[in-house]
Amino acid sequence: MTEEMNMDEVKEYGEGAHVTGVVTKVEEKSVTVEIAGAPFDGVIPISELSSLHIEKAADAVSVGDELELAITKVEDEAYVLSKRQVDAENAWDSLEEKFESGEIIETEVKDVVKGGLVVDLGVRGFIPASLVEDHFVESFDDYKGRTMTFKIVEMEKEKNRLILSHRAVVQAQNEQKKEAALSEIQEGDILDGTVQRIASFGAFVDIGGVDGLVHISQISHGHIESVSDVLKEGDEIQVKVLSVDRDAERVSLSIKDTLPGPWENIEEKAEVGSVLDGTVKRLVAYGAFVEILPGVEGLVHISRIAHEHIGTPQEVLEEGQSIQVKVLDVNPQEKRISLSIKDLIEKPQEAREENFSYEMPEETTGFSLADVIGDQLKKFQK
Template identity: 65%
Template sequence: MSEEMNQVEVRSFEVGDKVTGQVSKVEEKQVVVNLQDSKLDGIIPISELSSLHIEKASDVVSEGDELELEVLKVEEDALILSKRKVDALKAWDQLEKQFQNGEIIETEVKDVVKGGLVVDLGVRGFVPASLVEAYFVEDFSDYKGKNLTFKIVELDKEKNRLILSHRAVVEEEKGKKKQNLLDSLTAGQVIDGTVQRITDFGAFVDIGGIDGLVHISQLSHEHVDRPTDVVQEGQKVQVKVLNVDRDNERISLSIKETLPGPWANISERAPKGSVFEGIVKRIVSYGAFVEVFPGVEGLVHISQIAHKHIATPHEVLKEGQEVKVKVLEVNEQEQRLSLSIKELLEKDVEENFDYELPEESKGFQLGEVIGEQLKNLRK
């Protein structure tokens, strides 16, 4: 085609016209295309190939690719075209629909820049560092080239502004998982969990995306002063669900309920006739309760405390005192132990007490007092 005819055909195009062209040559900083239904060639500068910064035109297109383009400039013998503008127009329409519908978009992270990540969705999308994950990330270099899911959190076509969040997707999924778990939980279930946090009043256990509280009273069958005496952060534990408050998303758990009770196998551990060192825990009018194992108390009836007659157990025992006891009877089903202190005491030693003589007998021999009483009886 002569140069004059070429110029005539060029002038038949206007800025903003949409054209289709096939890539005939890929150079480092530009691309040459053959325009459909025309003998003309068009040129796409590298800056008009993508919404993102690219180093080589071959990173975006290859020879033979068919592209939809927009006329940027009409020069004397050539058209300057843009792929980026056509892609952006299509992209904004799609992105607005996805934004309105709250759709999740999956795409590749094209670049890591100061303050966040960059993606290409037909237009440049930015993911601020605070919206990448639900936790702090120090180094984002490993994210380049990764495919991630995003939600659009801000869209402004006029300002060419597109802000995305991966964190929103993660938190939404976590919320759904949490709700599903709440719906599936029932009192009495036994499940595995991991201790997440420990407080003065108990431990929070992660049971699969949601935390439940094990109150300090539910950590062990034994008395617990500090939760850290029983559990540690990161520890794997088995818990029983005590209660589920779905409205307030609160779950009450128990570790104690999953452990063998202190009375388990007590018939084998404390058979009739066995002897233990115990601690007097409580004293009542009819006897004393002595702890022989953590959480296992047996009753020493008042008649089994001493060989001599005592009016109250306090005459002989005090709370916290260590005593030796013998098992008289054991009933595992009713969780009862009958114990004896008396059985382990020597009778003659117990009865060797120094009784004080009556006031009127002072100054006399005991035999004389008894003799005088016998005389009175014979009268």
């Protein structure tokens, strides 16, 4: 304070008064300010500089800064001042309006603390870990200094309590995307998607803000035991929209409908005369159905199972059995394939002998076969 100041210009300030001060000195734990018209300077303790914890005063202010301050105490020809108190008073009214309107606030993350993030909105704002993202975050270390958007979800001025959420912003944005996507998706559309989650009954696929379900029966033309045998989270795939229920926000999808059908070019994949590996799928009275390609089954008629006569296919085969078959006929129009097992099995000795001509025993009576037949004919002629 200059000694030349006219005594008429000197103003007396009491506790609670708001003043404007200019920073003249910045020390590690305090700041000195000159207050226009005051008889002496004021001091701001480091704890009163910000609503957040700071290590040194220079982190918050610099020499020459003009600050709005509140006098908290007058002692020893000095004013004890608070910047934090004025900032909070100015902030609460604005924050209350933002809370009531649901306005989105954009601000910088000032600190990462145990349990969440901290921002400075004139008052200390806290974002619990559970309200940072809409997914699990293992570490928030790289969030400090990041500018993010928030909504106020809880506030109590009396307790100086301000809780914010970034997750609420993300969820609101996702809901808007979902509504827009649902209005555009049509049955029959072929879309790109990303596998989001695997379940025992199918896979949930993100198709641009909307999660649709691919039932396990719609994943492949062939039978699959487990969804995870075919898909994993993060897979980029194509899907066909089977149905859209906008009221229930449900979309049914198919992967197999985007793939070539199992019977496409079947005559090339299962040429007549070729030998293929197969699996017995069903046994019926008239034969066995064998899967020779994913989604393609052929029939081995009971007469083509074994060389010897069998009463039922179960006498020779069982469901799930791996076998080799020969392709006898292919009818792509009717989606029928005729197969044979016995054509790949060597005919037993006794079966071969059944086809031989009748032979006379090595020991003979001296009569020829013609003689024997001739004698028999003579008996009928008498």
